[in-house]
Structures are given as structure tokens and as C-alpha cells.
Amino acid sequence: MKTTFLPTLLFFLTISSVSSSQNAVQDSIMLKKLYTTALTDGKAYDWLDYLSNEIGGRLSGSIEAESAVKYTEAELNELGLDKVWLQPVMVPKWTRGFKEYAYIESLAGDKTITNICALGGSVPTPSLGIKAEVVEVKGLDELSALGKEKLSGKIVFFNRPMDASLINTFEAYGGAVDQRSRGASESAKYGAIGVIVRSMNLRLDDLPHAGAMNYGDTPANMRIPAAAISTNGAEYLSSLLKLQPDLLFYFKQNCKTFDDVQSYNVIGEITGSTNPNEYMVVGGHLDSWDLADGSQDDGAGCVQSMEVLRLFKKIGYKPKHTIRAVLFMNEENGLRGGKKYAEEVKRKGEKHLFALESDAGGFTPRGFNFQTNDANFKKVQSWEPLFKPYLIHYFEKGHSGSDIGPLEGNIDVLAGLQPDSQRYFDYHHAANDIFEYVSKRELELGAATMASLVYLFDMHGTK
Amino acid sequence: MKTTFLPTLLFFLTISSVSSSQNAVQDSIMLKKLYTTALTDGKAYDWLDYLSNEIGGRLSGSIEAESAVKYTEAELNELGLDKVWLQPVMVPKWTRGFKEYAYIESLAGDKTITNICALGGSVPTPSLGIKAEVVEVKGLDELSALGKEKLSGKIVFFNRPMDASLINTFEAYGGAVDQRSRGASESAKYGAIGVIVRSMNLRLDDLPHAGAMNYGDTPANMRIPAAAISTNGAEYLSSLLKLQPDLLFYFKQNCKTFDDVQSYNVIGEITGSTNPNEYMVVGGHLDSWDLADGSQDDGAGCVQSMEVLRLFKKIGYKPKHTIRAVLFMNEENGLRGGKKYAEEVKRKGEKHLFALESDAGGFTPRGFNFQTNDANFKKVQSWEPLFKPYLIHYFEKGHSGSDIGPLEGNIDVLAGLQPDSQRYFDYHHAANDIFEYVSKRELELGAATMASLVYLFDMHGTK
Numbered sequence: 038m039k040t041t042f043l044p045t046l047l048f049f050l051t052i053s054s055v056s057s058s059q060n061a062v063q064d065s066i067m068l069k070k071l072y073t074t075a076l077t078d079g080k081a082y083d084w085l086d087y088l089s090n091e092i093g094g095r096l097s098g099s100i101e102a103e104s105a106v107k108y109t110e111a112e113l114n115e116l117g118l119d120k121v122w123l124q125p126v127m128v129p130k131w132t133r134g135f136k137e138y139a140y141i142e143s144l145a146g147d148k149t150i151t152n153i154c155a156l157g158g159s160v161p162t163p164s165l166g167i168k169a170e171v172v173e174v175k176g177l178d179e180l181s182a183l184g185k186e187k188l189s190g191k192i193v194f195f196n197r198p199m200d201a202s203l204i205n206t207f208e209a210y211g212g213a214v215d216q217r218s219r220g221a222s223e224s225a226k227y228g229a230i231g232v233i234v235r236s237m238n239l240r241l242d243d244l245p246h247a248g249a250m251n252y253g254d255t256p257a258n259m260r261i262p263a264a265a266i267s268t269n270g271a272e273y274l275s276s277l278l279k280l281q282p283d284l285l286f287y288f289k290q291n292c293k294t295f296d297d298v299q300s301y302n303v304i305g306e307i308t309g310s311t312n313p314n315e316y317m318v319v320g321g322h323l324d325s326w327d328l329a330d331g332s333q334d335d336g337a338g339c340v341q342s343m344e345v346l347r348l349f350k351k352i353g354y355k356p357k358h359t360i361r362a363v364l365f366m367n368e369e370n371g372l373r374g375g376k377k378y379a380e381e382v383k384r385k386g387e388k389h390l391f392a393l394e395s396d397a398g399g400f401t402p403r404g405f406n407f408q409t410n411d412a413n414f415k416k417v418q419s420w421e422p423l424f425k426p427y428l429i430h431y432f433e434k435g436h437s438g439s440d441i442g443p444l445e446g447n448i449d450v451l452a453g454l455q456p457d458s459q460r461y462f463d464y465h466h467a468a469n470d471i472f473e474y475v476s477k478r479e480l481e482l483g484a485a486t487m488a489s490l491v492y493l494f495d496m497h498g499t500k
Numbered sequence: 501m502k503t504t505f506l507p508t509l510l511f512f513l514t515i516s517s518v519s520s521s522q523n524a525v526q527d528s529i530m531l532k533k534l535y536t537t538a539l540t541d542g543k544a545y546d547w548l549d550y551l552s553n554e555i556g557g558r559l560s561g562s563i564e565a566e567s568a569v570k571y572t573e574a575e576l577n578e579l580g581l582d583k584v585w586l587q588p589v590m591v592p593k594w595t596r597g598f599k600e601y602a603y604i605e606s607l608a609g610d611k612t613i614t615n616i617c618a619l620g621g622s623v624p625t626p627s628l629g630i631k632a633e634v635v636e637v638k639g640l641d642e643l644s645a646l647g648k649e650k651l652s653g654k655i656v657f658f659n660r661p662m663d664a665s666l667i668n669t670f671e672a673y674g675g676a677v678d679q680r681s682r683g684a685s686e687s688a689k690y691g692a693i694g695v696i697v698r699s700m701n702l703r704l705d706d707l708p709h710a711g712a713m714n715y716g717d718t719p720a721n722m723r724i725p726a727a728a729i730s731t732n733g734a735e736y737l738s739s740l741l742k743l744q745p746d747l748l749f750y751f752k753q754n755c756k757t758f759d760d761v762q763s764y765n766v767i768g769e770i771t772g773s774t775n776p777n778e779y780m781v782v783g784g785h786l787d788s789w790d791l792a793d794g795s796q797d798d799g800a801g802c803v804q805s806m807e808v809l810r811l812f813k814k815i816g817y818k819p820k821h822t823i824r825a826v827l828f829m830n831e832e833n834g835l836r837g838g839k840k841y842a843e844e845v846k847r848k849g850e851k852h853l854f855a856l857e858s859d860a861g862g863f864t865p866r867g868f869n870f871q872t873n874d875a876n877f878k879k880v881q882s883w884e885p886l887f888k889p890y891l892i893h894y895f896e897k898g899h900s901g902s903d904i905g906p907l908e909g910n911i912d913v914l915a916g917l918q919p920d921s922q923r924y925f926d927y928h929h930a931a932n933d934i935f936e937y938v939s940k941r942e943l944e945l946g947a948a949t950m951a952s953l954v955y956l957f958d959m960h961g962t963k
Contacts, residue, residue, distance in 0.1 A: 202536040430893035
């Protein structure tokens with residue numbers, strides 16, 4: 038035994054290394070095919086053009102959202118998939134109404150109009166608007182120290198900027214967005230009559246950025262209106278407050294929350310050739326805010342997800358496991374689509390292995406975040422070298438995506454495409470999130486990067 | 501001996517590892533400082549705003565180039581450097597003259613105006629323009645097969661697109677640009693009377709992209725005019741030629757080459773604290789094409805180089821070796837500044853250790869190319885982990901930069917900042933290379949990335 042052990046081991050090592058290097062060659066060829074097809078014969082950009090320029094902003098419950106459901110269902114049907122269907126989901130319907138109006142009134146009575154937008158979910162102001170003194174704070178934690186005495190009857194102005202020193206702009210967003218989401222509910226406790234929140238934007242410009250807020254358990258009669266102000270507007274207001282702490286701020290908005298309405302997740306599927314009852318998901322969210330097309334957030338993620346399926350069909354790759362593109366409805370102000378999809382997975386006992394979301398813009402892809410255990414992560418990381426020719430270097434643990442989040446606990450691996458984040462918040466939820474600012478190549482590289490990861494998962498899994 | 505060898509080795513390993521981990525901690529702290537300062541208290545964007553919007557396109561020999569020399573010299577003087585000076589260099593002066601004019605004339609006599617621009621260095625057309633039949637080719641190698649019989653008296657239309665399947669767009673550029681640089685000189689050999697070249701642009705749009713061409717040893721009386729046509733124009737012309745191979749193309753341009761004029765490289769220096777006679781260079785080129793501001797090419801590289809010096813002053817880092825920011829003149833159509841700088845280095849026997857150029861746009865930095873030997877490259881690569889928090893993952897051997905290229909052979913390491921290249925050729929040499937398309941954060945990240953590499957080189961060298 039002793040004499041044969043070493044050669045046997047070497048033999049097995051050789052076999053395994055030959056087989057793994059054969060795999061690597063085959064995988065490299067497949068990735069090259071996926072990238073080349075996406076870059077030279079892609080469809081994502083045309084789809085996004087239609088979604089953005091023919092349909093437009095797709096706020097849940099809007100006619101545009103309905104159009105987008107029909108359009109993407111029809112386009113998926115064109116791909117010759119094994120199954121395309123709509124998954125019903127009830128969604129909130131909130132509308133902005135007339136354009137908001139706001140001004141700063143100096144002690145001398147001069148009025149300077151400033152750009153605001155109602156935050157999603159906010160109540161309207163009274164029909165004549167509200168006018169009050171302003172208390173500027175840098176965060177929620179300052180409110181209790183100020184107390185009712187200082188805040189009652191006032192408009193609270195949340196003006197903590199996103200931290201520009203953070204390299205990942207999503208971290209900077211995470212560190213500032215509590216002002217937007219909870220500013221109104223917290224301020225109401227101290228008798229404030231409205232809140233104005235500095236837009237979640239790292240650069241200085243004139244565009245207010247929408248986004249969801251929620252009132253938590255604030256009773257309906259205690260709810261106060263909340264709006265975002267542009268970063269330039271916030272800087273200006275702040276500088277004026279230093280000169281005239283008693284100046285007045287006026288704003289008016291007539292947004293409205295309606296009863297929930299019927300909508301849908303749009304799903305296209307290629308049934309697995311050998312493991313049809315094991316599922317992989319790629320997705321983005323079909324709804325957007327209403328101030329622009331929502332091309333980056335998240336038209337890009339939707340067309341990239343559709344493109345993954347199209348690329349597989351185009352290059353003739355038949356996945357072993359069932360793969361679905363899921364265009365989730367209502368990520369922005371309810372996450373109803375993501376929750377509904379996960380509920381249905383659970384109800385039907387569908388075995389989900391893997392889900393990948395693209396919801397961070399159509400910028401140059403840099404890599405992926407993964408939510409999974411260490412063993413799976415190690416396996417996934419072993420594929421990273423295959424991505425090097427495509428300048429994909431980032432494989433880290435981290436948040437995957439909001440819509441696929443509800444699958445956690447019922448799935449092996451959740452992943453999120455990580456595009457370059459530097460410009461994302463220039464556009465996020467603002468009037469300039471339009472098709473013009475999406476680069477065709479960057480969008481296509483993202484789709485190819487997603488398809489490549491799905492392919493590798495399909496071939497090698499995490500077992 | 502035998503008994504003490506292992507502990508001794510371990511002792512040295514421990515010492516060396518402690519010292520190297522102390523270095524790593526100190527280096528990490530310094531990089532963090534450089535990035536934070538660039539992102540929260542940077543000056544590069546303001547400088548670029550001025551260069552782009554107050555001065556504009558800076559073609560060699562133009563009044564704008566002269567203004568840019570004065571402006572950057574003055575701004576470097578503001579930084580309190582040890583030395584700021586102008587290095588005289590004679591540069592070519594070529595001017596575009598009146599806007600070019602071109603149309604496609606169908607057999608029925610319909611004329612369709614199309615967007616062209618004269619290529620840099622081209623001769624003008626006769627004052628009435630030229631009109632001739634068009635021969636479309638995909639490259640220089642088709643010319644000899646066509647021969648004088650097919651090409652004499654014709655306009656040659658070079659229409660080989662950049663290869664969209666290449667991930668690095670500079671490779672795609674390298675694979676297509678011979679049509680622009682040598683199309684006219686090669687076509688003239690076969691009696692062609694003009695050339696039209698598809699713009700070096702990966703996307704389809706209406707903008708012609710300028711850029712240098714040269715006539716090589718073509719005698720003056722044999723030189724034919726050369727222009728770029730927009731990618732949309734090229735596609736359109738090509739599709740019409742399929743229907744009407746005999747259609748006519750007309751173009752008129754009145755560009756002109758003057759005698760060389762006096763210009764300057766602009767140089768700012770912080771003298772090294774311990775090795776004042778050993779030099780490190782950061783640079784970009786101050787000249788640009790004339791159709792736009794040249795914000796990406798290469799205003800970005802200039803202000804980033806200036807920012808490297810400013811960041812060192814700002815955080816109070818005193819480099820051991822002398823560091824110079826060199827704003828080279830005339831990269832675009834002559835490289836006179838780069839050659840002059842290298843000549844002077846040689847003439848004065850200045851010992852240059854390291855040069856880093858930024859001339860690939862102000863986009864998110866991804867890493868560096870290095871031109872150096874294996875030993876130096878290995879040393880440089882050992883710093884790569886320090887860049888991981890800043891999402892810099894690309895340390896490869898490759899082309900550094902045109903302006904610092906002439907230093908090769910007289911320097912240890914040449915490096916080129918590698919920003920994300922996906923959008924570079926959307927703007928390159930075209931009317932849309934303007935300030936608006938530069939992201940402040942991306943520009944600042946590039947400057948911090950350059951400063952970090954210079955700092956590491958200054959601290960650890962390649963010895």
C-alpha cells in the first residue's frame with residue numbers, strides 16, 4: 038500500500054486537475070460567448086429605450102406600470118421561453134398630484150422659490166399649504182434634545198449630507214436615508230407640522246430626489262407632510278438660516294394614497310433540462326419613481342434580467358436547472374412583489390437554489406455581493422478568476438437585493454450585481470434618471486456578467 | 501548552529517513582518533487621508549471647470565492653449581510649491597478654419613448633408629471642395645487589391661468599426677485607428693483624391709471625432725484631404741452605397757498648417773526632503789482637440805496631476821524624492837512636450853525613478869498599467885492590497901502614457917492610470933467632450949488613486 042499511495046494520489050490529483058482545467062476552458066469559452074453576444078448582438082438597450090421613452094416612469098398602481106407589465110410580458114413571449122406568466126400582487130397606489138410648490142420667505146418678505154418633491158407615501162399639506170419657521174437638524178437624534186418646545190408648530194429641516202468620503206455610495210446612502218424614511222414620524226412626536234429632507238444625492242444640483250418614507254405607527258391624524266429639497270436648495274436654506282433663523286418656509290403638495298390596486302410580477306422561464314424542479318432567479322424591479330423614466334432604477338435591472346434568458350437562448354445554452362427572470366412590482370414603496378414571489382415559492386414548496394438581482398443601476402459591472410454561508414461563498418469565489426478578463430474583481434459578502442431578500446432562508450445563495458456606484462445617486466429617484474444617462478456598453482456588460490454567474494451556478498452549483 | 505537557525509530565522513521573519521505590518525498600517529492611514537481629502541476637500545473639479553468652461557478647447561498653438569499655460573502656472577503658484585516654471589517647447593500649429601461641409605449626392609441629385617470634421621494635420625480641400633464617387637473599404641489592406649484602377653480619382657471611405665466585443669475600449673481603438681492615421685497617405689498612393697474615415701466611436705451618434713493623421717513621407721503635392729464622419733453618417737453612407745454604388749460625396753474643409761509656434765510644458769515641483777535629486781513625475785497633457793473643452797482628454801489628467809501635489813501639501817506629507825506635476829503640451833498632434841521633457845531630463849542627467857500619467861479620462865479609476873522590469877513590477881504589485889478598499893483591482897503590465905513614453909530607458913517605472921474605459925470613446929476628440937460629462941467623484945477618486953501610488957513609490961521605491 039505504502040508504495041502505491043503516492044502515485045495513486047497523484048493520479049487522482051491529475052485527473053481532478055485535468056477535469057477542472059477542462060471545466061475552466063469550457064467555462065471561459067462560454068463566458069466569452071455570453072459577453073461577445075451581449076456586446077455585439079444585445080437587446081437590453083432597445084428594451085430599455087422602449088420602457089424609458091415609450092412608457093416612462095412606472096410608479097406602482099400607475100397606468101405606466103400597467104403598460105410595462107404588458108410590454109415586458111409580450112417581449113418575454115417573443116423569446117420563445119418555456120413559460121411566461123403574470124403573478125398577481127396587490128400594490129399600494131400613491132400619486133403625487135399637482136407639482137409641489139415651495140418658497141423661502143425672508144423676514145423682509147422676499148420669497149425665493151425652491152425645488153421640492155413630496156416623499157412617497159407622504160400625506161398632502163392642507164390645500165393652502167403650510168408656512169412655518171424652520172428648525173435645521175443633522176439627524177433624528179437631535180429631535181429629543183430640542184423637544185416639543187423648540188419643534189412644536191415648526192417645519193423640521195433634515196440636512197445631514199451623505200458622507201462623500203465613503204467609496205461605496207450605497208453606504209453613504211445607508212448612513213443618511215433614515216432622515217427621509219423616519220424624519221416625519223419622529224418629528225410628529227414633537228409637534229412639528231412638516232419636514233423637509235435634504236435629497237439623497239452626493240452632488241450639488243437643483244433636483245429633488247423622491248423616495249419612500251413611512252409613518253410607522255403614527256396615527257393617521259398625527260401624520261405630517263414630508264418633502265425632499267434639492268441639495269443646492271438645502272445648502273441655500275441652511276445658509277439663509279444662519280443669517281435669519283426666523284425665516285419662514287412654505288410648501289404645498291397634494292399627493293394622495295388610494296386603495297391598493299391589482300398589479301403583477303412578470304415572470305419568464307426556461308425549464309431546466311435535468312433539474313426542472315430546482316430554480317434559479319434573475320430579477321430587477323419593474324416599478325420606478327414617477328419623476329423620470331427610472332432607466333437606472335430599475336429599468337436597467339429588468340432588461341438585464343430579460344437579456345440573461347435571451348442570451349442563453351441565443352447561444353443555445355440549455356440550463357440544467359429552471360431559470361426565471363422575475364420583474365418584481367413595487368420595490369420602491371412596498372416591496373409587495375418581492376414578498377409575494379417568496380410567499381408563492383414557500384406555498385408551492387419550489388426548491389430555490391439561487392437568486393441574483395440587479396438593482397444598483399446599469400453602470401459598468403464591478404462584481405457581486407453574496408448572502409450565503411461560508412461554504413457556498415467559498416465555492417462561488419472559486420469562479421472569480423473566470424471573470425478577470427471582463428474586469429470583474431469584486432466578490433464579497435453583502436446585501437444582495439431588496440426584491441429577492443424575502444427568499445432568504447429558503448434559498449442557498451442570494452447575489453446582487455454590483456455596478457460602479459459613483460454616479461448612481463446623481464440620478465436616483467430624480468428627474469434625470471433617464472435613458473440618456475445609461476451607457477449601452479455598460480448596460481450590456483452588466484447583463485453578460487449576470488448571465489455568466491447564472492451559467493456557472495447552473496453548471497457547478499454550490500454542492 | 502543547527503539548533504539556533506530556526507529560531508533566528510523566525511526572529512527575523514517576525515521582525516520583518518512586524519515592520520511590514522506597521523508599514524501597512526501607516527500606509528493604510530495615509531491612503532485613507534488622501535482619498536478622504538480628495539473626496540471632501542478637493543480642487544480638481546473646480547480647476548477643470550475653469551479649464552473647460554472659461555478657457556475651452558486647447559489645441560496646440562491656439563490662444564486657448566496659451567491661456568491654459570498661464571492659468572495652470574498661476575494655480576500651481578497658488579499651491580506654495582518649491583518651484584513652478586514653464587519649459588519652452590516649439591509646437592505645430594494647425595487650424596480647422598471654417599466649419600467643414602459635406603453631403604451625399606444621390607444619382608437623382610438629392611443632397612443629404614452629413615457631419616464631418618477635418619482630421620488634425622490634414623490639408624484643406626480646394627476652395628470649392630471635392631466631389632467624387634466613393635469606394636468603401638474596411639481597412640488599409642484592401643487598397644492594394646483595388647489598385648489605381650478602382651481608386652484613382654475617388655474618395656476612399658474607411659468604415660471598419662471599432663470591435664465592440666473587446667472589453668478594454670482602448671484595444672478596440674488600437675485596432676481601428678490606423679484607418680485614421682494612415683488612410684490618407686496610403687490612399688494617395690493609388691490616386692485617391694480624399695478620404696473619409698468612420699469616427700473612432702463605439703456608439704452610434706451624429707458627432708464626428710477629430711484626431712491626428714499624418715502623411716508620413718507623402719510629398720506635399722501628393723497629399724489628399726482627410727475627414728472623419730460620424731458613426732451614424734458612416735452607417736448611412738454605407739447603406740446608400742449598397743443601393744447606389746455610383747453616388748457622389750462632396751466635402752469641403754479649409755484647415756491650415758502654420759509654422760511652429762512657441763509653447764510650454766507647465767511644471768510644478770515639491771523638492772524631495774531626503775533625495776532632492778531623484779525625481780518622480782505625475783502628468784497629463786494640457787493641449788486638447790478643438791471641437792470641445794477636452795474635459796476628459798485630457799483636462800482631467802492635468803487637474804488630477806496638480807491635485808496630487810495639492811493633496812500632499814494639504815495633508816502635510818513631505819515627499820522624500822522630488823515630485824513634479826508636468827502638464828505636457830502637444831500630445832494630440834506632435835508629442836513635442838513629452839519629447840522635450842525627456843530630452844531635458846537626459847541633457848541635465850536628472851535621475852528619474854517614476855512617472856505616472858493620467859490620459860484615459862476622468863472616469864472611475866480601476867488601477868494602473870506599468871512599463872517596467874519584472875522585479876520592479878513585483879514590488880509595485882505588493883502594494884495592490886492597500887488599494888482594495890478603494891475598489892482598485894487592476895495592476896497589470898501595459899502602455900503607460902504617451903507623454904511619459906519618451907522617458908523609457910531613463911527611468912525605473914512608467915505607470916498609466918487606468919480608469920473605466922467604457923464611455924471614453926463616446927466623447928474622445930468629439931464635440932461632447934465637455935465638463936458636464938465628468939463626474940466630480942470619479943475625477944477625485946482618480947486623483948487620490950494617483951497620489952496614493954506616488955506616496956507608496958516615494959516611501960518604498962522599487963529597491
